[in-house]
Amino acid sequence: MKNNIFDRELLLIFTRNPELGKVKRRLAASIGDEAALKVYEMLLQHTLEVTQDLSVKKWVFYSEEIPKKDIWSKENFNKKLQQGRDLGERMQQAFSEAFSEGFQKVVIIGSDLYDLQEEDLKMAFLALDDHNYVLGPAQDGGYYLLGMTKPTPQLFRNKTWSSASVFQQTRQDLKQEKLKILPVRNDIDTFEDMRSYMDLMELIEKDGEI
Template identity: 50%
Template sequence: MKNEEAGKVKTRLAKTVGDEKALEIYRKLLTYTRDQVQPLRVIKEVWYSRFIEENDLWSMGDFKKQLQKGDGLGERMSEAFRRSFEEERMENVVIIGSDCAELTTEILGEAFRQLEDHDIVIGPADDGGYYLLGMSRFIPALFTEISWSTGAVLEQTLEKADKEHASYHKLEELHDVDEEKDWELIKYKFESE
């Protein structure tokens, strides 16, 4: 998760709505994501991009706070999975972003259930990426030679899974909020706030 700083979050969205509005939308998406994760009876962690915030919305509840390590997105996700499996001895690990206002507690529960029978579970986003990735074993190849932040991420990841002979389950496709047109599709969910 990127730390909440104007000009550093939702940069594609900020190009049309401005830095402050993008930060406001980002905070709404973070709160929504927290509310969907909170009911799960699993170990929950939030991984900060630059520094760990002491008193933020993740301080309420049972979230363990971690600091991301690595240069790019793939390296940071790979390191989070590696640490979870190797250092913390977790059996199933699911990573989600905070860009999807259609993600639900039920979909998250389904992801964990699918890891009982599959090596990988993936939640496709309509932009060619994914909003969720889970594994029942660490597969580092899923994070190398991927064209991050492009419409090829999902396809390349599944090709890597096939090469690793890893079984996978695809969840339903959802929308990520990257640009203003994406926000327009889902902002009705936040209109009462």
């Protein structure tokens, strides 16, 4: 069993290997593969910046393979490989491993949220002091964050992942539980999602990508 607060709290970060033609495919349909990769690399960097100083344990889960060199320092981040046939199964496996290791408060995020700040993550872990679950709704109807204090495999079953129904389906699953809802945030999946972010737009405009 974990002895101190730092060892009892865990952040799971799900990420895709940043490879040309394999990330942000809906975004790439509008701006091209090279521009989509640049945007995703910037989103990864942002995710690193808002998580690296957080006083919890952190595991980064790669989609394809664990690279020999990346932006995540070994001192701050434990690197793992996602396991499962779909997103739900992969998340469920990650949570299961976390709880089997003795963690008591586990939160998962993706790596495509330019809105996400360190305070959002602190709020999520704090919420789990007096709630069993915490959920961060995304503008597109999904969720950008899920946290819990006990294994709950049913949250990852019978969902149409990457659809506008995921948040409401998950909330329905938790209707009898003590649940904290965080502020809505915008994840970057399409060109429309990134229009309001000057840094992201400048990233692709300066190279004539759009």
